[in-house]
Amino acid sequence: MIYLDNAATSYPKPESVYEAVANAMREECGNPGRSGHRLSLAAGRIVQDTRVMCARLFNAATPDSIVFTANATAALNIGIKGIVKPGDHVITSSLEHNSVSRPLKHLEETGVAVTKLPTDLRDGLKTEDIEKAVRPETKLMVCSHVSNVTGTVNDIKSIGTFCRENGITFLVDAAQSAGCRPIDVKDMCIDLLAFAGHKGPLGPQGTGGLYIKPGLEMSTIIEGGTGSNSESLSQPETIPERFEAGTLNTPGLAGLAAGVWFILNVGINEIGQHEAMLVNRLVEGIECIEGTKVIGPGCGKNRAGTVSVQFENTTAADAAPMMDAGFNIAVRGGLHCAADAHRSIGTLKSGGTVRISPSYFNTTEDIDHCLSALKAITAGL
Numbered sequence: 388m389i390y391l392d393n394a395a396t397s398y399p400k401p402e403s404v405y406e407a408v409a410n411a412m413r414e415e416c417g418n419p420g421r422s423g424h425r426l427s428l429a430a431g432r433i434v435q436d437t438r439v440m441c442a443r444l445f446n447a448a449t450p451d452s453i454v455f456t457a458n459a460t461a462a463l464n465i466g467i468k469g470i471v472k473p474g475d476h477v478i479t480s481s482l483e484h485n486s487v488s489r490p491l492k493h494l495e496e497t498g499v500a501v502t503k504l505p506t507d508l509r510d511g512l513k514t515e516d517i518e519k520a521v522r523p524e525t526k527l528m529v530c531s532h533v534s535n536v537t538g539t540v541n542d543i544k545s546i547g548t549f550c551r552e553n554g555i556t557f558l559v560d561a562a563q564s565a566g567c568r569p570i571d572v573k574d575m576c577i578d579l580l581a582f583a584g585h586k587g588p589l590g591p592q593g594t595g596g597l598y599i600k601p602g603l604e605m606s607t608i609i610e611g612g613t614g615s616n617s618e619s620l621s622q623p624e625t626i627p628e629r630f631e632a633g634t635l636n637t638p639g640l641a642g643l644a645a646g647v648w649f650i651l652n653v654g655i656n657e658i659g660q661h662e663a664m665l666v667n668r669l670v671e672g673i674e675c676i677e678g679t680k681v682i683g684p685g686c687g688k689n690r691a692g693t694v695s696v697q698f699e700n701t702t703a704a705d706a707a708p709m710m711d712a713g714f715n716i717a718v719r720g721g722l723h724c725a726a727d728a729h730r731s732i733g734t735l736k737s738g739g740t741v742r743i744s745p746s747y748f749n750t751t752e753d754i755d756h757c758l759s760a761l762k763a764i765t766a767g768l
Contacts, residue, residue, distance in 0.1 A: 389716045389753045394535055394563060394693045394723075394744035396585045396592060403645040408591055411641035419637055420614030430637045437644040438627070444588070444647050444655075445580060446571040447598055454597045454630040455640060459562040460486040462581035462597035465630055466558045467491065467529060469605030470579075473498030475526035478517060478555075480506045480541070481731040482534045485724045486581075487560055491529075500524070503727065506534075509684045511541035514549050527556045532564035533691040536728040536742065537683030538666070540568075540691055547576030556603070562586060563691060566650050568659055572598055579603070584639070589646030594639040599626055609633075658747045662692045665745040665754050669694055672758040678765035682732050682740055695732075695740035698765060703741045706764055710741070714760035718743050 390398045411433060417426030419434045438450035447453060456462045463486045471477055471494055479487060481503050491501045502520045506512050512530060528550050533540050543559055550557035558579040561570060565580075566587025572580055577598070584594030599605065610622045611632030623629050650658060670686040673679050678699040684690035698706055707720025722729050722739040729735040743757060 389756055391743045391745055391757060392717045392719050393746040394742060395719055397587065397589050397746055399748055400589050401646060401649040403649060404589060404642045407645035408638045408642040411638040418634055433637055433641045434635055437640040440644045440647040441596060443651060445598055446573055448601060451627055452599050452601055454599060454627040455635055456595045456597060457593055458595040459581045459583035462595050463487055463560060464490050465597055465608055466579040466581055468608045470527050470556050471499055474524060476500040476522045476524045477527045477529065478502045478504065478520050478525060480504055480512050480530045482506045482537065482539060482728040483531060484535050484560065485726060487529055488727045506539065508537050508539050509688055511539050512546060514545050517546060517549060521553065525555055527558060529558040531560040534728060535563050535693060536695050536723050536725050537732065538691040538693040539683055540689050544575045551576040563693060567662060567692060569655055584643040588643060589649060590643030591639045593636050594643045661747050662745060665749055666690065666692050666694060668751060668754050669743060673761065676762050676765055679761060692744055694743045696743065697740055700765060700767065703739045706741050709764055710760055716757055716760055
């Protein structure tokens with residue numbers, strides 16, 4: 388199979404990731420931080436090593452600013468609900484994933500005001516639009532680094548600088564950019580960064596995390612066992628323990644550490660350049676196929692590795708299975724868990740788009756085969 392669904396989850400993983408998960412299950416399967424025996428201590432070292440790897444990936448000042456979660460959705464919920472209270476105001480974009488849109492919708496029902504800014508598909512959010520939307524009660528700015536539907540890239544450093552200067556907490560959804568594009572939480576003035584371990588960082592499913600700027604005060608949404616301060620019925624104040632109630636996915640984190648180590652050794656710029664080359668080849672090829680349309684930035688633009696395609700003569704729901712059954716190519720058709728984004732681009736009622744998302748492990752031959760399949764589908768073959 389030619390796998391082009393990396394925006395959903397990356398595949399394949401580096402061999403070292405598979406080996407790390409298996410070794411953790413067989414040799415280091417204690418509960419981290421819960422006991423003093425060798426298996427528990429070995430598991431604790433896995434967790435700490437993974438914090439160090441993720442802190443390096445994002446240039447975080449301390450590994451303890453990395454909180455591990457089951458996925459980016461959990462991280463975003465912790466970040467949003469830990470900051471915002473009834474009476475507060477939140478600014479976001481019109482291209483967000485449901486992991487942002489649904490928590491904000493829930494908070495609206497509790498008395499939180501939400502402003503969704505129209506987002507330019509080619510250039511992303513404009514800082515001047517954010518400035519116009521600010522109110523005295525504005526508490527949080529939350530947006531994706533990269534749209535999971537259109538590949539639109541927001542200027543995170545510009546937005547972060549504005550938020551820092553105006554005392555607004557800035558939360559970035561990096562589900563589609565972590566491991567694929569350089570992220571520096573200090574230089575970009577990011578207060579909170581949610582990431583998915585199973586996508587760009589090349590780790591297993593069931594892993595993710597939230598970077599929390601040191602000193603940022605947040606409420607918890609889950610309380611429970613942390614392995615520390617067990618004599619107290621109150622959740623610990625120290626991070627990361629404060630937001631890591633319950634047993635962590637140690638084998639998954641072992642795989643995540645191996646995936647991040649692979650990225651740091653290959654070089655994130657090299658990974659990004661290879662993916663950009665594949666995406667430009669893909670977009671340029673699609674633009675030459677009659678009956679297809681790329682939704683989002685064109686070839687050569689500042690765009691990420693997610694390409695959404697519309698067809699004149701078929702639906703996304705039909706085209707994606709054709710790609711699989713007829714051409715052995717894995718892509719995703721539909722709404723991509725992003726109702727706001729598809730409402731913004733006008734594809735919500737028509738069933739969405741076909742999303743094609745290459746990775747570092749794809750080749751130009753994969754892209755050319757995909758283009759041949761798209762030509763055949765549009766020709767009705």
